[in-house]
Amino acid sequence: MKRKITGGRLLDLTDGSLTETEILVDEDSGLVVAIGFDLPAADETIELHGEVLLPGFIDLHVHLREPGFEHKETIQSGARAAAAGGFTKIACMPNTNPPLDSAAKVQDVRERAQAAGAAGVFPIACITEGQAGKTLTDYQALKEAGAIALSDDGKGVQDGGLMREAFIRAAEVGLPIAIHAEDESIARDGVFNPGAAAKYGVSVQHGESESAMIARDLLLAEQTGAKLHICHVSVEPAVALIRWAKQRGVRVTAEVTPHHLLLSEDAIERADPVYKVNPPLRSEADRLACLEGFLDGTLDVIATDHAPHSAEEKAKPLSAAPFGIVGIETVFPLLYTYLVETGHISLRDLVLRMSTRPAEAFGLTGGSIRVGGPADITAVDLDTERTIDPEKFYSKGRNTPFAGWQAKGFSQLTLFEGKVIYKNEEVR
Numbered sequence: 001m002k003r004k005i006t007g008g009r010l011l012d013l014t015d016g017s018l019t020e021t022e023i024l025v026d027e028d029s030g031l032v033v034a035i036g037f038d039l040p041a042a043d044e045t046i047e048l049h050g051e052v053l054l055p056g057f058i059d060l061h062v063h064l065r066e067p068g069f070e071h072k073e074t075i076q077s078g079a080r081a082a083a084a085g086g087f088t089k090i091a092c093m094p095n096t097n098p099p100l101d102s103a104a105k106v107q108d109v110r111e112r113a114q115a116a117g118a119a120g121v122f123p124i125a126c127i128t129e130g131q132a133g134k135t136l137t138d139y140q141a142l143k144e145a146g147a148i149a150l151s152d153d154g155k156g157v158q159d160g161g162l163m164r165e166a167f168i169r170a171a172e173v174g175l176p177i178a179i180h181a182e183d184e185s186i187a188r189d190g191v192f193n194p195g196a197a198a199k200y201g202v203s204v205q206h207g208e209s210e211s212a213m214i215a216r217d218l219l220l221a222e223q224t225g226a227k228l229h230i231c232h233v234s235v236e237p238a239v240a241l242i243r244w245a246k247q248r249g250v251r252v253t254a255e256v257t258p259h260h261l262l263l264s265e266d267a268i269e270r271a272d273p274v275y276k277v278n279p280p281l282r283s284e285a286d287r288l289a290c291l292e293g294f295l296d297g298t299l300d301v302i303a304t305d306h307a308p309h310s311a312e313e314k315a316k317p318l319s320a321a322p323f324g325i326v327g328i329e330t331v332f333p334l335l336y337t338y339l340v341e342t343g344h345i346s347l348r349d350l351v352l353r354m355s356t357r358p359a360e361a362f363g364l365t366g367g368s369i370r371v372g373g374p375a376d377i378t379a380v381d382l383d384t385e386r387t388i389d390p391e392k393f394y395s396k397g398r399n400t401p402f403a404g405w406q407a408k409g410f411s412q413l414t415l416f417e418g419k420v421i422y423k424n425e426e427v428r
C-alpha cells in the first residue's frame with residue numbers, strides 16, 4: 001500500500017530551508033520510497049495545504065502507566081496522544097505497577113504497544129529491582145527483551161556505591177542510564193522551590209537535591225565510561241556541571257522539559273497541584289540557565305516527562321497530590337510559538353532537538369525524512385493559532401498548566417511507519 005503526500009513543504013535539516021515537494025511512502029515496508037515531483041502512482045493521496053513536513057518527533061521520557069495505573073493512561077491512550085502531538089517514537093518509563101524490572105515485563109509492554117500500533121514504544125527498564133534502590137536488575141536480559149535504557153525514574157538511586165556498580169554493568173552491555181537526580185536526604189518531602197513554597201506554605205524541595213546527584217553521577221560515569229542521560233534538568237548548577245562534564249569528555253546527554261523552559265515558580269498563580277511537578281518549577285534564573293543550556297547544546301534534547309494523573313488525584317491538597325504534568329500533545333506548538341516565533345531558536349534547531357538528537361541519544365532509527373528511512377512523518381500547521389484545551393487531549397491526563405495558552409504549530413497529520421495515525425484532528 002503506497003501513499004503520496006502532496007502540498008506540503010519539507011524542512012531541510014541541513015540549512016533550514018522549506019521546499020514544496022511530494023513524498024511517497026510504503027505502508028508495507030514502513031519506509032519512505034521517494035521524495036520529489038513526478039513520483040510513481042500511489043494507492044492513496046493525502047493533500048496538504050502548505051503544512052511543514054517534519055520527521056516524527058521522538059520523546060525519550062514518557063509515562064504510559066500500564067501496567068497498574070490504567071486510570072491515568074494506557075499504552076494505547078498514550079501512544080495515540082503521542083501521534084496527536086506529532087510523535088512517532090516514545091520511550092516509556094518503568095515506574096508502573098509492577099515496575100518494569102524483568103525481561104518478561106519489558107517484553108509484555110512491547111507486545112501491548114505493538115497491538116496498539118499508534119507509535120513506536122521503547123521501554124526503559126529499572127536500574128534496580130522494584131525501583132527499590134537495593135539490588136541491580138539483569139541488564140543483559142533486559143536489553144535482550146528490548147529495553148533501550150535503564151532508569152529508576154521517579155526516584156533517584158540513593159546508594160552511590162550501588163550506582164557505581166550499575167554504571168559498570170550498563171557499560172558492559174551498552175545501555176545508557178537515564179537518571180532521575182534527587183538526593184532524598186536533601187529533597188525530603190519538598191513540594192515547591194523555595195519562593196513558591198514560602199508563598200503557598202508547603203515544604204521546600206531544594207535544587208541541590210538535583211545538582212548534587214548529577215555531580216555524583218557525572219563523576220561515576222566518567223570513571224566507568226558509561227553512557228549517562230540526565231532527565232529533566234531544572235537548575236542552573238546542573239547545567240553548569242553538565243557543561244563542565246562535556247568539556248571533559250564524559251559520555252553524557254541531557255534533556256529539558258517544555259515546562260522548565262517556559263515556566264518558573266513565579267508562574268504558579270494559585271495553590272493548584274497542576275503546577276506540582278518533579279523536579280519543581282524553579283527560579284527565573286534557573287529557567288534562564290536551562291534555556292541558555294538548551295540553546296548552546298549543553299542540554300541536548302527536549303523530553304516532555306509526560307506524567308498523566310487523574311483529575312481526582314490532582315484535586316487533592318498540594319502536599320498530597322502527585323507530581324506531574326502532561327506534555328506530549330502540546331510541546332511542539334508551545335515551543336514553536338514561544339521559542340521559535342520569538343526568535344530564540346530556529347525551526348530547524350527545534351526539530352533537531354525533538355527528533356534527530358533524541359534518536360541519536362538512544363540509538364533509534366528516524367530523526368530525518370529521507371528515501372529508505374522510516375516513514376515516520378508529521379505535518380504541522382505553522383499559521384493557525386489555537387487555544388490549548390485539555391478536554392480535547394487524547395491522553396487520559398489533563399494536568400497541564402498551559403490550558404488556555406494560545407499556540408501555533410499543531411500537527412495536522414502523523415504517519416507512523418507509513419500508516420496514517422492522526423489526520424484532521426482524529427486519531428485512527
Ligand SMILES: NC(=O)N[C@@H](CC(=O)O)C(=O)O
Nearest residue numbers: 063153154277278307323324
Ligand atoms: N515528573 C513527575 O513529576 N512525575 C513523574 C515521575 C518523574 O518523572 O519524576 C511521574 O511518574 O508522575
Ligand SMILES: [Zn+2]
Nearest residue numbers: 153154180231
Ligand atoms: Zn523523573
